[in-house]
Amino acid sequence: MLAIIEYLCLNSRKTPISKYHIMTKISEIKQQRPDRISLILNKLEQNGYLESIDTPNAKFYLITDKGFDAYLKWIKEFLTFVRIINNEDTN
Secondary structure: OHHHHHHHHHHOOOOOEEHHHHHHHOHHHOOOOHHHHHHHHHHHHHOOOEEEEEOOOOEEEEEOHHHHHHHHHHHHHHHHHHHHHHHHHHO
C-alpha cells in the first residue's frame, strides 16, 4: 500500500494514473496479481486516500489531500524513528 501511495504522491497530484500504469511502474508490486492490486486500490479509495475516475477504457486514480497528508505523516514518523536509532548508536 505504501508503495502505491508514495508513487501517487510523487506522480498523480494533478494527472490521473491508470491501474495498468501503477502495476507496471512500481517495482515493489510488479509481481502482485491484478486482483490484489485492485483490492488495495479499492481499500485506499474507500478510506479516502485515493479518488478514481472511470472512463470507458480504464479506471484512473489520483491521490487525495487525505492520502497526501497520510504519506507525509508516515515520512515524518519514519524519519523520527531513524533519528532515534541513529542517536542510540552514538550513545
